[in-house]
Amino acid sequence: MTLRKHIFPAILIAATLAAGGCQKMLEEKPNSFVGPDGFYKSVSQCVSALNGCYIPLNSIYAGDFMISLEATTDLAFLNSSQLDAKFEISPANPGIGDNIWSLCYQGVMYCNAAAYNIRNATIPDEQKPALEGEAVALRALYYYILTSNFQDVPFYTEPVSNLSALDKIMKIPRMDAGDTRDSLIRELQRFAPSLPQARTSDVPQNRISAPMAYMLIGKLALWNKDYATCAAAMEEIRKIYGQLAQYPLSDTWFRNKNKPESIFEVQFTWSATGLKKTSTVAAFFTPPKTSGTSTYDGVNVPELGTLANPFNSITPSEYMMSLYDIIDPRREMILAYSYNGTWFKRPMGSNGTGKPWMGPKFWCPGMDNIADGNNQKVFRYADAILMLAEAANELGNTDLAMQCLNEVKGRADESLRLDTYPGKNEFLEEVKAERARELMGEYGRKWDLVRWGTFFQRVSETTALEYQTIKDNIRPYHEFYPIPDKEVVRSGGILTNPAYK
Structure with missing residues (x-):
């Protein structure tokens, strides 16, 4: 190291x-x-x-x-x-x-x-x-x-x-890794009661509070398939955060910093004359721009300004596009077909079947070249509720599982709620889809696929069919990264990468 x-x-x-x-x-x-x-x-x-x-x-x-x-x-x-x-x-x-x-x-x-x-x-x-x-x-x-x-x-x-x-x-x-996670869980359980029992937004300077410790307990426990520990930790968060419906969907946009639903964000800032600590994340999510203008893929988007210089944009998969009901408001947040009623050029291509751009959830108003000052959202309350839905389903508590999943669906639109429990496996599949709809771009999808044991299969069935490079290169061992060679050498060969041989 x-x-x-x-x-x-x-x-x-x-x-x-x-x-x-x-x-x-x-x-x-x-x-x-x-x-x-x-x-x-x-x-x-x-x-x-x-x-x-x-x-x-x-x-x-x-x-x-x-x-x-x-x-x-x-x-x-x-x-x-x-x-x-x-x-x-x-x-x-x-x-x-x-x-x-x-x-x-x-x-x-x-x-x-x-x-x-x-x-x-x-x-x-x-x-x-x-x-x-x-x-x-x-x-x-x-x-x-x-x-x-x-x-x-x-x-x-x-x-x-x-x-x-x-x-x-x-x-x-x-x-x-399982032993490491168990050790971390025990330590977090010991210290969580000593941390502020409050939402992050209610803690001065948005510092870590107890919900962050409980969120980490839940994440680590899900990896270890310790569903009871995950559920108990998520219930502690629910005591503090209450009903999800009180938190507006617009607060999930990256530009909206440290809103009450937030559990943990990495803090970034940009100002023309002041301190700058920026990322380039928005540059991967913004439609292409006409130089010197605020025109993005044929549409004027004044809020994004004239100084942005986006990279080649991340492209949603056909599977991602298929997940959203037309009435789901998250569709227009995650997938940008239009702006203020005007359609971008790409979605209108191929007789109106072209791909949308990634949506305004990720855009940064006033981006300067490739630098944006949006916070990066790591954990928020909707994630915790979906984790509880997954854990409750595994534990056989179907009423709680349905309640939690419908709490997330219902915030988007009441008509999206499930009427009846579809069965354990079918419910888990719906949780997987709902995590995609709700949490795309929040630094977790690959890890979800890996812990579910479906990473190679799911990528092979989706993006690999659309992007030849992925089809040619992906291997089962890509679910985890290799330890860099220089670290292996520094350890004197104690560290190894058997999967990459």
Whole structure:
């Protein structure tokens, strides 16, 4: 794993709290490293250390990661030379796997140091659990990404404080992903009660609260097919968030930041004169533009402005297009056939049977060249309700399963609700389809397909039939990424990639 020698003495520390508050700190790059002996002497210093734990997320939740999780699935593809989009990844050329491995272990290292030093900080003991719990939840997020992307990975929670510890950690073998998840679940269950029992939007600076810990418990438990643990965690979220109907669908658009339905978002910002922390995600979801104008595929879209320079856009699959009833309002959010009543050129092609563009849920008003300041949505309440529907169905609680699935369907349109329980397998298939309708673009579709054990089959039956490159290249082992060769060498051969041989 990538561990820089100037970091191991202690955690990366952000600048002290200023007028902009914690959110500004999360947007700024820290410029110093402080050892634990000179730090962790006040709550504000502990918070500053925690802010450093968030920083790798801005580099993880970016355009390439979106492609790997949403545009290599049954829902969409990207006609691009990008390795991940073409399934041309290997241990020698791991595509985004290289950055994900390094950045996640960087985040793990920051969280390990923060958790350890907060436990030993010279602050009142009653203030420590919530602070340590924030580091624990962030560490679980990094391991959730790692195990979902690579399956079995090295697992450690000790701070790297000296060369001896560094040498030991670099030689840790891959740990069974199920065991890693079980360990994380136990730790999250321990700290979740100490975190704020509130919606993220009600927590200052949208910091991690208990629902984020419960969401991670549920995600990890679903991977392990521990449906009772998932259901219990989702019920805790329901106590805090209430009825889904109170949260408008428009709040799910990426431009609408930190709305009450949100459980966790990666914070981005852009302004003409101020601080810039941007992604390129919107550039992969925006229709092509006529240079120097606000005309996108023949339609004037003033809100997008004249400065955007979109990439070749992610293309929805025929399967994705087939999922939406014509009355489903999410159809026009996810799939852009028109704008303000005017049809784009591409959907009108081929005698009106052309493909739509990806919709306004992902667009960024005022995008500057390829940079957008939208937040990236990672977890929100509708996801939790659909997870509970899936878990309840597996546990035989059909009434709860139907209630949850219809809560999501009903928010879109009451006429979309299921009248009767269709059977266990049929219900699961409907949950899979509903997760696609509701959550497309929220960094989870590939992982859903993999945990259901259907990734290779579903992609082969959908996008591979539309995009020859996928048909030619996809293999069953592509459900997980290979550990980069350089990490295998650094471990002295302890890390291996047997599936990629």
